[in-house]
Amino acid sequence: MTKRDFFRVLIKIFALYSIILTVFSWVPTNLMYSFFDYENIVIIAIALLATFLSILIYVFLIKKTDAIIDFLKIDKGFDDSEIELSNFNSEKVLMLGIILISGFLIVSEFSNFIEYSFLAFKTEIQRGNINYFIDNSFGSSKDYFDWIFSGINLLIGCLLLTNYYKISKWIIKKGKT
Numbered sequence: 001m002t003k004r005d006f007f008r009v010l011i012k013i014f015a016l017y018s019i020i021l022t023v024f025s026w027v028p029t030n031l032m033y034s035f036f037d038y039e040n041i042v043i044i045a046i047a048l049l050a051t052f053l054s055i056l057i058y059v060f061l062i063k064k065t066d067a068i069i070d071f072l073k074i075d076k077g078f079d080d081s082e083i084e085l086s087n088f089n090s091e092k093v094l095m096l097g098i099i100l101i102s103g104f105l106i107v108s109e110f111s112n113f114i115e116y117s118f119l120a121f122k123t124e125i126q127r128g129n130i131n132y133f134i135d136n137s138f139g140s141s142k143d144y145f146d147w148i149f150s151g152i153n154l155l156i157g158c159l160l161l162t163n164y165y166k167i168s169k170w171i172i173k174k175g176k177t
Contacts, residue, residue: 105157
């Protein structure tokens with residue numbers, strides 16, 4: 001497998017993952033706003049336009065992968081053009097999987113944790129009826145559960161990332177017995 005092939009696969013997987021997130025997360029979230037006292041047609045039109053533009057970008061990522069690689073020059077600067085997979089055993093695949101899972105946990109939960117921390121801090125220092133959405137943005141038991149849950153996921157991701165070698169050895173040892 002060449003480096004160029006690797007980056008093609010990586011860009012296309014990212015685009016497909018982003019399409020799935022857009023369709024199943026972005027669209028329902030934005031359509032939810034139409035239930036508030038806003039102009040329903042305006043919100044729906046903006047949500048559909050943003051969804052259409054994002055899907056158009058993802059289709060561009062899938063169809064013009066080589067042009068993106070050429071523009072960004074991400075396949076240049078390596079010592080060799082081939083990726084050697086001959087020494088890739090089950091332990092290394094497991095380590096790579098643990099690293100990817102922990103990276104995904106950290107990336108996906110870091111923003112949630114920062115958001116919940118900010119809202120909790122803001123709720124503690126702001127006592128007044130300035131804005132309905134700000135006043136009711138944090139404080140229920142569900143909000144604290146989400147905050148704690150995102151913190152635990154962030155901690156698990158960090159622990160997995162720092163101890164991936166030990167965890168993979170333990171899993172391999174458990175699998176052989």
